[in-house]
Amino acid sequence: MALALYLRRLSERSQLGDEERAALLALPGTATLVDVDRDFVQIGEQAHHACLIVHGLVARFAQTRNGDRSIVALHIPGDMADLHSVVAPHVTWALHALTPTRILRIPHAALRGLAERHPGIAAAFWRDCAVDASILARWTANLGRKDALGRVAHLLAEMAVRYGLIGQRDGGYPFPITQVDLADAVGLTPVHLNRVLKRLAEDGIAVKDPDYVRLLDEQRLIRAGEFDPAYLQPGRG
Amino acid sequence: MALALYLRRLSERSQLGDEERAALLALPGTATLVDVDRDFVQIGEQAHHACLIVHGLVARFAQTRNGDRSIVALHIPGDMADLHSVVAPHVTWALHALTPTRILRIPHAALRGLAERHPGIAAAFWRDCAVDASILARWTANLGRKDALGRVAHLLAEMAVRYGLIGQRDGGYPFPITQVDLADAVGLTPVHLNRVLKRLAEDGIAVKDPDYVRLLDEQRLIRAGEFDPAYLQPGRG
DNA sequence: CGCAGTATTGACTAAAGTCAACCCTAGTGG
DNA sequence: CCACTAGGGTTGACTTTAGTCAATACTGCG
16 A cells, blocks of 8 residues: 555654654545656645655656756655655656556645644655655765766665666666666756666676666676665654 | 844745744754864765754865866855755765855755745745746856856856845945866966956956955946846846 | 965866767657 | 557767866965
């Protein structure tokens, strides 16, 4: 069940009591299927729901007034992609399905009510947003200071950990993103990204297939991306 | 008084009742002076306090294990620079004074207690973190998609708004940051940043003096940076 | 006065972007 | 069942942007 997925996510980093867990699982929500290549939250909206990703892959886009779009976050199953909209409902980004995606739309009112009645849940929500921000900070640092290879390696390493946390990884992980979108996420042109991926494959580090990443030598991937998973706060109280 | 500054900040975006306002102002805290060029929160620490910037300028640094540092956020008076550490106390960044800085160190326990007793304050804290994340997202997008001039123009425009919100701007604003640090914040080398600043000055857009930014033509600055202040959520409920 | 940190400039290099062609594959409709 | 098409991926040749290296100037302070 979708909410159980999110409860599991929260429980990784927050201790919740029985009552809180039950209250969370009782949240109302509307299951929705989103076609590929569709914005399901648009810039300029006033949000009234938060979207839990149940299945699929979602990009958060920032947009300048000129219409340039840029991916600032990727969301995988178990992520509440726009939980921050509960406290900042004026939307300045878009959520876009990169594959056919199943989401659960949960009313802000319900989330807010839950947070008000259960301080522990309020803290868990806040913490979930803090981890999201921590990832953003890391992306900012990567874009500012790493070269193309380092940025790509770092992102592939990050996604390996994140898919690992939801039990979707072994020698690799599902990652159904096009090179155009991946290029956008790491601030490169698709052409240059393609060359970087080619090099990672030739060097025996990792292979990006159309919807899967094969990890050939994770140690070297981590070194190439100077990756340290601490910012993902995996399993901290 | 320092806490009044922060109360004012929160009140811009959150409605707080009298009791909540009083409780906030009653928070305990230790006033501290930080020398220039000093980390006052270090990577790897377990944080027990959040730092309210009272006076001065602070940079948040991300650091890779190789020791490369990169500025991911700038904090001005009125900012609670590491409020997120209340829910994520394992520190993966550093806070560094760019000028002699006065801070107020507020115990996490007090902030947590306040949030537990007053859901409105909990929401206000969460919201404050959401705006911080919104700025991070914008920086990510800028680094990914804008050229050097656009990045610098955007940052100068953002800081103009942020200093404006604390009443420290007229035809310009105080911005005591060196070119080396500014270069770090926008992901450029100091040499190239210097050339960009020269161009902004020559074009009559803005002049960066050692500790002040003179805004010569704000409209063109905004255009050059494709700046839209919506992400700062100025004055939204 | 001299030093250290900061800022400025020029000449050169390297990384990434641009442009354009071509390939490959999955899906469509005849 | 096959030809066509469109989107994604790949490659080469060339351009542009920003980085590097190095020298020089400025400024506030001991």
